Structure formats: structure tokens, C-alpha cells
Amino acid sequence: MxxxxxxxxxxxxxxxxxxxxxxxxxxxxxxxxxxxxxxxxxxxxxxxxxxxxxxxxxxxxxxxxxxxxxxxxxxxxxxxxxxxxxxxxxxxxxxxxxxxxxxxxxxxxxxxxxxxxxxxxxxxxxxxxxxxxxxxxxxGNRSVGVPGEDLDGVYPAKDFVGWYNGLPSNSELNPGLDCETAVILGQGNVALDVARILLSPVDLLKKTDITQRSLDALAQSHVRRVLIVGRRGPLQIACTIKELREMVNLPDTKPEMVASEFEGVAEALKDVPRPRKRLTELMLKTALGPPLEKERLRRQAASRSWGLRFFRSPLEVLADPDHGRVAGVRLAVNRLEGTGDGSKAVPTGAVETVDCGLVITSIGYKxxxxxxxxxxxxxxxxxxxxxxxxxxxxxxxxxxxxxxxxxxxxxxxxxxxxxxxxxxxxxxxxxxxxxxxxxxxxxxxxxxxxxxxxxxxSFSDWEKINKEETRRGEAQGKPREKLLDVEEMLQMART
Missing domain, CATH: 3.40.50.720 (NAD(P)-binding Rossmann-like Domain)
Incomplete structure (x- = not known):
């Protein structure tokens, strides 16, 4: 024993x-x-x-x-x-x-x-x-396990989420947002949350409890394009319809899909459960359906874009040799073996590279x-x-x-x-x-x-912190402005 x-x-x-x-x-x-x-x-x-x-x-x-x-x-x-x-x-x-x-x-x-x-x-x-x-x-964060994962400009989604949500251990993250394209590895709800925050108009975020430090950084962001990458296909995507619909309707953005990645998907819908069917139908409509005039004009005027990329697995995060930070991601092109949730992604041998200056890994917490x-x-x-x-x-x-x-x-x-x-x-x-x-x-x-x-x-001590956060938030037209430092929290709790 x-x-x-x-x-x-x-x-x-x-x-x-x-x-x-x-x-x-x-x-x-x-x-x-x-x-x-x-x-x-x-x-x-x-x-x-x-x-x-x-x-x-x-x-x-x-x-x-x-x-x-x-x-x-x-x-x-x-x-x-x-x-x-x-x-x-x-x-x-x-x-x-x-x-x-x-x-x-x-x-x-x-x-x-x-x-x-x-x-x-x-x-x-x-x-x-x-x-x-x-x-x-x-x-904890799950590791992707590819070369270059530790480069400057690569962040686990948990840390990035903690940064904009005021988790003390992530409050000093200072992610580089001075690039045009960001790649998110993973297609769950957290991945779509991150994409939405990166592309949301700042005027919308100002009304939330996002930290002021993050809001200021996002206001200066150069990110205009976000690709959300998954190793399997549309029928295996891990997000829910609510999060996808929010991306589809996000102001000042347009979808950027690859039509060929949806081949055969419509024919397979008859065999999938209703929640996934509805989710997939929304993807199909977004990727392939001709938009109505109002939506066409909205997309035409959009200054930012987002896209789902399927059948891709990361092989390597590429470095800018002059600056030692992210310059791109090399992806393996996959095919599926099997059907439904039990299908497996198998490399075809083909490889492609996406240029980007920011990589968020969203493959799960642990x-x-x-x-x-x-x-x-x-x-x-x-x-x-x-x-x-x-x-x-x-x-x-x-x-x-x-x-x-x-x-x-x-x-x-x-x-x-x-x-x-x-x-x-x-x-x-x-x-x-x-x-x-x-x-x-x-x-x-x-x-x-x-x-x-x-x-x-104690909980009454927390309520002192809560009262101060609410007061600071109200002064800025927000629900709250979170305290970011543990010592400041303790000081407020003991006043």
C-alpha cells in the first residue's frame, strides 16, 4: 500500500x-x-x-x-x-x-x-x-504538444479568458493584439467566446463587467480576422447553437467559410440528433446559403471576419525569426474515418500554413x-x-x-x-x-x-469587496469593475 x-x-x-x-x-x-x-x-x-x-x-x-x-x-x-x-x-x-x-x-x-x-x-x-x-x-491547461507552443503570442484559452475576466493570476497577461489575424485551436464554446471577445465592438463590451485593463487593450487591437480551427468536421464541432448564432450575428463581422468542407454534410443530417441538426443547419446556411439583401449589405460593410476551419490539426507554431514571436501555424489536413461523434481525424499527408500573430489554444482545461x-x-x-x-x-x-x-x-x-x-x-x-x-x-x-x-x-468580508466593485463599475456605466489584485481584495475585505 x-x-x-x-x-x-x-x-x-x-x-x-x-x-x-x-x-x-x-x-x-x-x-x-x-x-x-x-x-x-x-x-x-x-x-x-x-x-x-x-x-x-x-x-x-x-x-x-x-x-x-x-x-x-x-x-x-x-x-x-x-x-x-x-x-x-x-x-x-x-x-x-x-x-x-x-x-x-x-x-x-x-x-x-x-x-x-x-x-x-x-x-x-x-x-x-x-x-x-x-x-x-x-x-490547469491542456498542452497541444507541438513545437513552438511556448512562443510569445501563444496563450491557453483559460489564461486569455482569465485575463479579460479579471482572474488575478492572469491580470498581467498583456497579450499581443497588434496583428491582423488570430488563430484559435479548438471549436468549443470557449473558443467561440474568445473569438467573439476579440471581434466585438468595444462599445458593446463597455456595458459588461470585462476589466477596464482588457477593454483598453481591445480598443487598441489590430485583430480583424479570427480563424477557429478544428481537427474534425462540421458534424463533430463541439460548440452549441447559441454561441454559433452569436458569432453569425456579431455586429461589423462577416463569416469566412470554405464551401468544400461542407460536402456531404446536408445529406448526413437525417441521421443526427435534433440539437446537432439545428446547429449544422445554421452552419450550412451561413457557409453556403445566399444571404438575404439586408444580410448581404451587412457583410459587405463589415470590417472584420471570422471563420470555422475544419479537418485541420496543428503540427507546429511558426516563429518570426527577427522577433521570436508567433508568425503562423502549420496545419495537417485531415480526413475522417468513421461517422458521427466516434469518427477519427486521420492526416492525409497534405499540409498548409496560416499566417497569424496570435494563437489561442482552446483544447480543454484539466x-x-x-x-x-x-x-x-x-x-x-x-x-x-x-x-x-x-x-x-x-x-x-x-x-x-x-x-x-x-x-x-x-x-x-x-x-x-x-x-x-x-x-x-x-x-x-x-x-x-x-x-x-x-x-x-x-x-x-x-x-x-x-x-x-x-x-x-468571510462571506460578509466578500460582500465588502462586492460593494466596492459595484461602486467602481457604476462610475463607469458597468455592472462592476473587478479588483485584480489579491492584496487589494484582502485590504478591502478588512476595512
Missing amino acids: SSRLVTLRKAAALSVLWTSGRRVNRLNGVVTRSASSVANQKVCVVGAGPAGFYTAQHLLKACQDVQVDIYERLPVPFGLVRFGVAPDHPEVKNVISTFTQTARHSRCCYYGNVNVGKDVSVAELMEAYHAVVLSYGAE SLPIDPVVPFDPRKAIVPNTLGRVKQAAGLYCSGWLKTGPIGVIATTMNNSFDTAHSVIEDINAGCLDVSSAKPGSTGIGPLLDKRGVKPV
């Missing part, structure tokens, strides 16, 4: 099968312990993004005697809702009001500015809580290990689990992208997290967690953090 599993099992020694003296009740088909047979159940959630809040929400609703503490590395909550959702999609951020209600719940506490794995270990959390749920998401004692699958970049139960670690759970990989939208994460919370509740009710003895919860973690010089940020 590995030393890390021994450590974890010691931490979980009290979280073993417990059956003596148990009484159960049945309410609406759910087995619950009587209040007299259990101590106050203490659960901690690591990560204050959608997965963390949805997990907490379901636990609080389903268990009337559970106390949930949420630990977050940054002073500010909400994770990808704050730092990942495009600024021109404010409707998606409405879930923040639900998360706020959860954080204000009488049996929930928020502890920001606590870096689990550094300020406090997972083993220490498991000593203090009956159950620990890891929900810290996917903050989770990173948080603590040596936690099992981690480096190939899948997830914590190995069964329905959220971490394998070989009683009392330890995971939810969100750490559990499944970076798939789906916020609603997917919600259902994923509810399922993990249900697993915790099932284990409590089945006696698989020892909740008969008291656990200190945050009162056991607080002294450790104090001893290590860590001062957590």
Missing part, C-alpha cells in the same frame, strides 16, 4: 462503518438517522465555484443537521461563474444570487483566502470533518492534484471516484470537473454535484460514515490557519 494512502486512511480512521446503536426513520422513501443517534454532521467543501456551491446547497437542503463549510483559495467566491463566463453573457451569472443564498444560510460558512493543500492539508480537514468534498475544478494524499489519475486528470466517492478513501468525495473532467455547462455541473451530495447523504444514512462522535469542524481548522498566518475571508 502506498504511503499516501496510509496517510489518508489514518486521516479517515473515524470515517468507518458504524452500525451500533443506529436508529433510522423513513421519510418520503429516504432513510434518515434520528437526531438522537448522531452528532451534528460537519462537512467541508473545497472550492467555491459552481460545483462547490451546488454540493453545499443540496447537502443543506437534504440534511437538517448538517453544517457545511466552504473553503476557497481566492478571497472572492464563485469560481468559473466569475472568471470563466464571458462578460457579455450576464444571464449565465444569475446563479450567483442562488449561491449567495447558500453562503448566507445559517448552517453554511465561507472561508476565502485558504489554499487547501498548502495552508491546510486534506488530512487535517478529514480529522476535523465527518466528510470532505473536493470541488476545486480545473485550473484538474491538478491538490495534495499528495489524494488519489489522482494524471491521464484523465480527475480524482478516481465512484458516484463522487473517492476510491480507497472513506469520507472523501469529489464533485464538478474534478470528478468528471471538464465537460458540460453549469447545469451539468449542478446535476453532477447534486449526485455527489446524494452519495454523502447515502453514506451517512447507511452508517458508512461515523457521525456518532463530534468533530470540531472549522473550530479545529481555525487555530491551524492562525498559527500559519492565514486570515480567512
Whole structure:
């Protein structure tokens, strides 16, 4: 047995099968312990993004005697809702009001500015809580794995998104926007978000919560053409119709498609599910359909363009020998073997080069290990689990992208997290967690953090930050102007 599993099992020694003296009740088909047979159940959630809040929400609703503490590395909550959702999609951020209600719940506490794995270990959390749920998401970038990927002018989409959304670690990114053509590798929703932000009229972005620093840079941008490249075909594109429609209707832009890449697509539509059929029909109409007069005139007047490029895989990012930065991308031309989502891109041997001065890699996020004692699958970049139960670690759970990989939208994460919370509740009710003895919860973690010089940020502290960001935003006609520096956040939280 590995030393890390021994450590974890010691931490979980009290979280073993417990059956003596148990009484159960049945309410609406759910087995619950009587209040007299259990101590106050203490659960901690690591990560204050959608997965963390949805997990907490379901636990609080389903268990009337559970106390949930949420630990977050940054002073500010909400994770990808704050730092990942495009600024021109404010409707998606409405879930923040639900998360706020959860954080204000009488049996929930928020502890920001606590870096689990550094300020406090997972083993220490498991000593203090009956159950620990890891929900810290996917903050790593997947590598394309081609020469030139580290050149100046190549940025992972996650970092570029973090830059315009005010993620402190990306606030100083300063991407070079002094080129005419940008290439985005990947065709998911994030890729289209990036393309849209690069090409959107600044007057539209001024009304969003995009950071002023990014807005100023985009106002000076020379980017007029964005190509969004995918290794497979139109029937395998990973974006949804909403994001594609936004590109089609983006003011002052026109589509730039290659008609030959859509050969045979119309004939294949009869065999695809309705959502993909609608998405593909929109692509076909955009690429091949003669535009109506109004649309024709709009395209004719457009000063910017965007295009989807299919059947292309990156081989190399090319450097400008005089300046050491991106000058282009060499692409392999592919053909498909198989059909539908199971098809594979196979190189034909043909190669083409696209000149560009900016490359954004949008091939997916990945989770990173948080603590040596936690099992981690480096190939899948997830914590190995069964329905959220971490394998070989009683009392330890995971939810969100750490559990499944970076798939789906916020609603997917919600259902994923509810399922993990249900697993915790099932284990409590089945006696698989020892909740008969008291656990200190945050009162056991607080002294450790104090001893290590860590001062957590409470939710009321966050609301001070929120109030200041809103005030700054209103002064500029925006919903908010985000604080970009952690030290400034902490200073505001403690005023």
C-alpha cells in the first residue's frame, strides 16, 4: 500500500462503518438517522465555484443537521461563474444570487483566502470533518504538444479568458493584439467566446463587467480576422447553437467559410440528433446559403471576419525569426474515418500554413492534484471516484470537473454535484460514515490557519469587496469593475 494512502486512511480512521446503536426513520422513501443517534454532521467543501456551491446547497437542503463549510483559495467566491463566463453573457451569472443564498444560510460558512493543500492539508480537514468534498475544478491547461507552443503570442484559452475576466493570476497577461489575424485551436464554446471577445465592438463590451485593463487593450487591437480551427468536421464541432448564432450575428463581422468542407454534410443530417441538426443547419446556411439583401449589405460593410476551419490539426507554431514571436501555424489536413461523434481525424499527408500573430489554444482545461494524499489519475486528470466517492478513501468525495473532467455547462455541473451530495447523504444514512462522535469542524481548522498566518475571508468580508466593485463599475456605466489584485481584495475585505 502506498504511503499516501496510509496517510489518508489514518486521516479517515473515524470515517468507518458504524452500525451500533443506529436508529433510522423513513421519510418520503429516504432513510434518515434520528437526531438522537448522531452528532451534528460537519462537512467541508473545497472550492467555491459552481460545483462547490451546488454540493453545499443540496447537502443543506437534504440534511437538517448538517453544517457545511466552504473553503476557497481566492478571497472572492464563485469560481468559473466569475472568471470563466464571458462578460457579455450576464444571464449565465444569475446563479450567483442562488449561491449567495447558500453562503448566507445559517448552517453554511465561507472561508476565502485558504489554499487547501498548502495552508491546510486534506488530512487535517478529514480529522476535523465527518466528510470532505473536493470541488476545486480545473485550473490547469491542456498542452497541444507541438513545437513552438511556448512562443510569445501563444496563450491557453483559460489564461486569455482569465485575463479579460479579471482572474488575478492572469491580470498581467498583456497579450499581443497588434496583428491582423488570430488563430484559435479548438471549436468549443470557449473558443467561440474568445473569438467573439476579440471581434466585438468595444462599445458593446463597455456595458459588461470585462476589466477596464482588457477593454483598453481591445480598443487598441489590430485583430480583424479570427480563424477557429478544428481537427474534425462540421458534424463533430463541439460548440452549441447559441454561441454559433452569436458569432453569425456579431455586429461589423462577416463569416469566412470554405464551401468544400461542407460536402456531404446536408445529406448526413437525417441521421443526427435534433440539437446537432439545428446547429449544422445554421452552419450550412451561413457557409453556403445566399444571404438575404439586408444580410448581404451587412457583410459587405463589415470590417472584420471570422471563420470555422475544419479537418485541420496543428503540427507546429511558426516563429518570426527577427522577433521570436508567433508568425503562423502549420496545419495537417485531415480526413475522417468513421461517422458521427466516434469518427477519427486521420492526416492525409497534405499540409498548409496560416499566417497569424496570435494563437489561442482552446483544447480543454484539466484538474491538478491538490495534495499528495489524494488519489489522482494524471491521464484523465480527475480524482478516481465512484458516484463522487473517492476510491480507497472513506469520507472523501469529489464533485464538478474534478470528478468528471471538464465537460458540460453549469447545469451539468449542478446535476453532477447534486449526485455527489446524494452519495454523502447515502453514506451517512447507511452508517458508512461515523457521525456518532463530534468533530470540531472549522473550530479545529481555525487555530491551524492562525498559527500559519492565514486570515480567512468571510462571506460578509466578500460582500465588502462586492460593494466596492459595484461602486467602481457604476462610475463607469458597468455592472462592476473587478479588483485584480489579491492584496487589494484582502485590504478591502478588512476595512
